[in-house]
Amino acid sequence: MTVAANLGPQDMRQGSPVLAGSYFLEVGDEQSTGWHSHDLHQLQYAFQGVAQVETATAVYFLPPRQAVWIPAGVEHCTTLTRVRTASLFFDPRLAIEAGDRVRIIGVPPVIREMTLYARRWPIGRPSPDSVSSRFFATLGELIAESLDEELPLTLPTSRHPLVAAAMRYTLDHLGTVTAGELGAAVGASERTLRRAFLAEASTSWSQYLQQARLLRAMALLSEPGPSVLSVATAVGFGSLSGFARAFHRCTGETPLSYRQRVLAATA
Numbered sequence: 001m002t003v004a005a006n007l008g009p010q011d012m013r014q015g016s017p018v019l020a021g022s023y024f025l026e027v028g029d030e031q032s033t034g035w036h037s038h039d040l041h042q043l044q045y046a047f048q049g050v051a052q053v054e055t056a057t058a059v060y061f062l063p064p065r066q067a068v069w070i071p072a073g074v075e076h077c078t079t080l081t082r083v084r085t086a087s088l089f090f091d092p093r094l095a096i097e098a099g100d101r102v103r104i105i106g107v108p109p110v111i112r113e114m115t116l117y118a119r120r121w122p123i124g125r126p127s128p129d130s131v132s133s134r135f136f137a138t139l140g141e142l143i144a145e146s147l148d149e150e151l152p153l154t155l156p157t158s159r160h161p162l163v164a165a166a167m168r169y170t171l172d173h174l175g176t177v178t179a180g181e182l183g184a185a186v187g188a189s190e191r192t193l194r195r196a197f198l199a200e201a202s203t204s205w206s207q208y209l210q211q212a213r214l215l216r217a218m219a220l221l222s223e224p225g226p227s228v229l230s231v232a233t234a235v236g237f238g239s240l241s242g243f244a245r246a247f248h249r250c251t252g253e254t255p256l257s258y259r260q261r262v263l264a265a266t267a
Helices: 109-120 130-146 161-172 179-186 190-201 205-221 228-234 240-251 255-266
Strands: 006-010 020-027 035-038 041-054 058-062 066-070 077-090 103-106 154-156
Touching: 020 109, 020 130, 035 077, 041 109, 058 066, 058 103, 058 205, 077 109, 077 130, 109 130, 154 205, 161 179, 161 190, 161 205, 179 190, 179 205, 190 205, 205 228, 205 240, 205 255, 228 240, 228 255, 240 255
Parallel strands: 006 035
Antiparallel strands: 020 077, 041 058, 041 066, 041 077, 058 154, 066 103
8 A cells, every 4th residue: 555645835826815616537547646635625426436535543435426524624534536526615715614523415406506616716716706795604604514514434443553454454455354363463362353353443343344245345336347346346245135235225326227327417
């Protein structure tokens, strides 16, 4: 796993006096932003593909048609693979109830359409105007109302050497990893590993594995290539029916209906 560079605070406005604006991005192969922070609140919306946002405490997975909220000052690293995204930036002086942590949220149609319209006002434009100021103030209020609709699309992280190594190995071998194999790979007994994982991550390793497999499946299903069966096999499920049940418990949708909805929205 490549360690991302630490870039520190970033000035998206490039010295401009504007209080809010947009930034649109399209990425082909995998790209990492490096560890950084903003003096602005950020809402990143995914039109296509799946983005991953990592903080000191968790990894958040952003599927298509959802958004990730990143409060000002939160250090994070974003990994993008074959995605089209739009980011909206808001100065804290706009008094949005931002909270202090990253969240994945559902995006109602009105916010999606306003996000598209916000393209006319890039965050680096030279100066504000009355129309854009009123637009972003209204959009900020709508986003604040949506922050309570948090989606459980996250995995914990850890700075404990053993647990961090176990998490990395698990993510790198989702399709085949077993508790015995993992213990041998990180040099610990299964019992020691289970105890350390639960203490450090507040979840069991088996629960972490299940969530990681489902989140990886959501990323694969958002692309038109692999079949549902091949996705289930790739992330480690032994049967299509077991995968479908677990996926439905996590998302409220079947894998096929999720794929159809996401691909239709992308088109």
